[in-house]
Amino acid sequence: MKNTLSSSLQVRLSLQRAAFSLAVDVQLPNQGVTALFGASGSGKTTLLRCIAGLDSTPEGFIGLNEEVWQNGKRTLPAYKRPIGYVFQEANLFPHLTAQDNLAFAMKRAGPDSEVITYDDVVELLNIKGILSQYPHQLSGGERQRVAMARALLIQPKLLLMDEPLSALDEGLKQDILPYLETLCQRAQIPILYVSHSLDEVIRLADHILVLEQGRVVEQGDTASLLGQLGTSFSKHQDASVVISGVVTQQTPEWGLSWLAFGEDDLNQQTIAFTQGKEQRGDTVSLRIQSRDVSLSLSEQENSSILNRLAGVVDEIETDLSDSSRVMVRLLVAQTPILARITALSAHRLSLKKGQNVIVQIKSAALLR
Amino acid sequence: MSLSAEDMDAIWLTLKLASLVTVLLIIVSTPIAWWLARTRSWLKGPVNAIVAMPLVLPPTVLGFYLLIFLGPQGAMGQFLLSLGLSPLPFSFEGLVVASMLYSLPFVVQPIQNAFAAMGSRPLEAAATLRASPWDAFLHVALPLAKPGYLSAAVLGFAHTVGEFGVVLMIGGNIPNETRVISVQIYDHVEALEYGQAHTLSLLMMVFAFTILALLYSVQKRHNTTTSSSWL
Structure with missing residues (x-):
């Protein structure tokens, strides 16, 4: 057009x-x-x-x-x-x-x-x-x-x-x-x-x-x-990102679908979400709320959280109205994801730009 | 208790006068009411006051000024004479003009209230649906103001039927020309014909009650079905 x-x-x-x-x-x-x-x-x-x-x-x-x-x-x-x-x-x-x-x-x-x-x-x-x-x-x-x-x-x-x-x-x-x-x-x-x-x-x-x-x-x-920091959205209590990709796999017995996203085919990640009406091969968008994202420095095999993706810290924003929390912008397969974590955790993990972390996503909701 | 030929003439004349005045007033009042309901001009206050003046003035005052204005020496009278027409006082036409002024607030105000109550939202909706202002007025504003028009017609008609002072000042007492029911009753009482005065007066009472009872019951129905459901 x-x-x-x-x-x-x-x-x-x-x-x-x-x-x-x-x-x-x-x-x-x-x-x-x-x-x-x-x-x-x-x-x-x-x-x-x-x-x-x-x-x-x-x-x-x-x-x-x-x-x-x-x-x-x-x-x-x-x-x-x-x-x-x-x-x-x-x-x-x-x-x-x-x-x-x-x-x-x-x-x-x-x-x-x-x-x-x-x-x-x-x-x-x-x-x-x-x-x-x-x-x-x-x-x-x-x-x-x-x-x-x-x-x-x-x-x-x-x-x-x-x-x-x-x-x-x-x-x-x-x-x-x-x-x-x-x-x-x-x-x-x-x-x-x-x-x-x-x-x-x-x-x-x-x-x-x-x-x-x-x-x-x-x-x-x-x-x-x-996916940006410093906007009215990143300060919003429901701050979220939207990621788009293709449904690559479905496990109806567990009620889950898997979405592949990322810049190119070589550098892709998959994320599980609750199955909806989508079919394999469909292009869909997921909403990930920043409060559902947590970070760790090493892979935790025995976690209940399914989605554990390798990411890089890109930017950290302190919340002026709530000093107990910070917003971390991560890049996962070149795609921005926001994580709202406590300032204390950020300090303990000594997070800084360029650091490799494991991004744990508790839930992702299908948008369309 | 029976009605004489003169009584019947007075009744017919009254109905003719009230019907004509009501129709003319609805036409004249619509643009006035529309303007008053929607304008933000400073003139709104003064114009509202002028329209409402017949509500508080003694009818004799209105009649007196009309007599002077419309009479052979008055501006309007002179103008009509120059056109080769006769002056209006003591004629049916004069009575129509006087009654229109006298009943004006009773017709303007219900219509104005109806236009004001609907607000600008239906007209904005109409505008976003490609309706020109005239189209929106005809197909949205008028139908929505229907209860207001009903009240206006009933009140204008009833009020014209009931007028007396203005008629006496400007119309006098000419059979089939200006002798309406109220004047006829006055004549009967003057002549000590209490029986005939009773008949006509009772007729007026029944008329007034019936028409107002109808009006209020219709208004109540409209209130419960349309205005409260407006969204």
């Missing part, structure tokens, strides 16, 4: 309000899922609303591919922008049934492009059985699924999602996340996904843009950003 300068989403905005300012100048990939990540009040929703045209800034530039949506003061009104928008709360029209909410979008969909058909949307989000209901008859999760279907049926060139799960309780979130994952994988259009949940970002995003007080502080593809 081409990704030249003109074929992307370009956003340059500055906004000054009483207690808040936004100053952003980014070029976002026009494929995959880009997460706008940050604490509440960091400006991520405002940025999304400006891109949609629901809010406006006195100055700036917004363009998708060759189309210009804002240039200086001149802005294209929201209803003329080829976007789909999923709100925090479903925001369905309460006077229309779910079916008529979808029809509202289909009637006004862009004529030139069909991103997804009605049948595909209904199947993808599994809403066939609830289409005759009014929004107030639906559960929060069902409403949000209908809202996603509606946003897709406008046949957008860019899908904007503003924390679509934040209004749902934890159980519903877990119900709806698989739908979101399928949607994100199957959609042929770029998606901007606003979230303050590290979990959602790790599961959904290909790229991440971190906002802090209206400024972009970090930006990059998910795997490499998560």
Whole structure:
């Protein structure tokens, strides 16, 4: 796929309000899922609303591919922008049934492009059985699924999602996340996904843009950003890395699959994880939480931990807010893995850059 | 207890007046209510106050100024005369204009409240679904404001039926032209025809009770089915 300068989403905005300012100048990939990540009040929703045209800034530039949506003061009104928008709360029209909410979008969909058909949307989000209901008859999760279907049926060139799960309780979130994952994988259009949940970002995003007080502080593809120290992710209590590779072996009798990862064929490592729906030969991603990683200087044969990989210490970061812990960045088959260990252990092992260690990984969770 | 031909004329005239005023007021009030519900202009306060003034002013004050403004010496009267038309006071048309001003707050406020209650979210959703502002107004805002329109129509109609002071000031007492039910009752009492006054008054009481009871029961149903479920 081409990704030249003109074929992307370009956003340059500055906004000054009483207690808040936004100053952003980014070029976002026009494929995959880009997460706008940050604490509440960091400006991520405002940025999304400006891109949609629901809010406006006195100055700036917004363009998708060759189309210009804002240039200086001149802005294209929201209803003329080829976007789909999923709100925090479903925001369905309460006077229309779910079916008529979808029809509202289909009637006004862009004529030139069909991103997804009605049948595909209904199947993808599994809403066939609830289409005759009014929004107030639906559960929060069902409403949000209908809202996603509606946003897709406008046949957008860019899908904007503003924390679509934040209004749902934890159980519903877990119900709806698989739908979101399928949607994100199957959609042929770029998606901007606003979230303050590290979990959602790790599961959904290909790229991440971190906002802090209206400024972009970090930006990059998910795997490499998560594998770095000194970022807001490495300071997060759920700091994790994502490693991708091929499933090389499965032992159904033990319920385990084995993933091979690494820079090249000669220097590969394998890691065991709880078996899911994946098949041998599939390319999958695993999430490894830094708190599930421990280090030792020598191989411990009689350990309950299956995954014991040879690695090299690359960098050590002390946690300013918690002096009892340090974060260690390791390279295993040239792939970064983070380990959060106590400062005391780091001292006793006298860890330093370049040192060979055994990386013990207690568990790795299948992402996709 | 029976209704005379004059009583019947008064009833018909009242219904004609109230229906016409209600229809015209719904049309006039919609843009005013829309603007008041959505503007952030400093003019909102003063305009709200002007719309609400008939609620607190004695009808005679309103009638007095209208009489002067619309009369042959007034600005509007002069203008109509220059067009070869007759001035409005003491005519059915004059009564329509006066009643519209008098009942304005009863129509604007329920519609304004309905527009304000729905907030900007449904309109934002409509905008992200390629609905132009006019499209969104017709297919989202209007249907959502339906309960407000219902209240507005009922209150505007009922309030116009019940007006007296303004009619007397600007309409006088002309059969089939300006003699509405309330004036007819006044005439009966003046002539000591208490029996006929009773009949008409009782009719008005029943009308007022019925229409308000209907309104409140409908509003209650709407509250439990639509507004609380808004998400």
